[in-house]
Amino acid sequence: MAHPPVDLLRGTLDLLILKAVSGGSEHGYGVARWIERATGGALQIEEGSLYPALHRLEDRRLIGAEWGLSDNNRRARFYRLTPEGRRRLKSETANWTRFARAIFAALEASPQSAPAGA
Amino acid sequence: MAHPPVDLLRGTLDLLILKAVSGGSEHGYGVARWIERATGGALQIEEGSLYPALHRLEDRRLIGAEWGLSDNNRRARFYRLTPEGRRRLKSETANWTRFARAIFAALEASPQSAPAGA
Secondary structure, eight states: OOOOOHHHHHHHHHHHHHHHTTSSEEEHHHHHHHHHTTTTTTOOOOOOHHHHHHHHHTTTTTTTEEEEEOSOOOOOEEEEEOOHHHHHHHHHHHHHHHHHHHHHHHSSSSSOOOOTTT | OOHHHHHHHHHHHHHHHHOOOTTTTHHHHHHHHHHHHHHTTTOOOOHHHHHHHHHHHHHSSSEEEEEEEESOOEEEEEEEEEEEHHHHHHHHHHHHHHHHHHHHHHHSOOOOOTTTOO
């Protein structure tokens, strides 16, 4: 619990990567920067977390990858969402939202008695 | 990503336990049942996750424990929040809320361009 951001991030990094590449092809550095910007800097993505996650998602065919040139003319792998990845993004976004709301509800509940109907 | 609830839970179980015992003394079974009720059944707490977490929190002196009798007259350990645990509950609730909101913001952002000022 000393580092809740990291714990929280671990479970949702894959989801945020799918979101980051859902608008078109993006290289790894761009994915990390997008996540940092879109979360207002709350999540900092380390390369040691990012690249294993990208490979894992590629292995599961949720994203596809091909070599290309970045803006500064360096060779980089560009990632895009597959149709299966798009379905997964939708279902996991719904899952994430449901569970985050459930936790919010618990954090706002009375500690000794759960809210009626909750 | 096959089991986002479990991933999400791992990072927040300690926090929910602190919340569960913040209103008074509670035994382990009661903690698990409270979390399940307060999250509307969205989070199911396994004993294999619960008891290690309780011991961890006790080791860190965020909760205290003593033996007592449960409603059905069985010997059980009862947990309560320490002053340090109460401070931690407050700060971690704020952390969790901040990071969950950051992820919500990213999930709602345009995938290719982060919202201005986000």
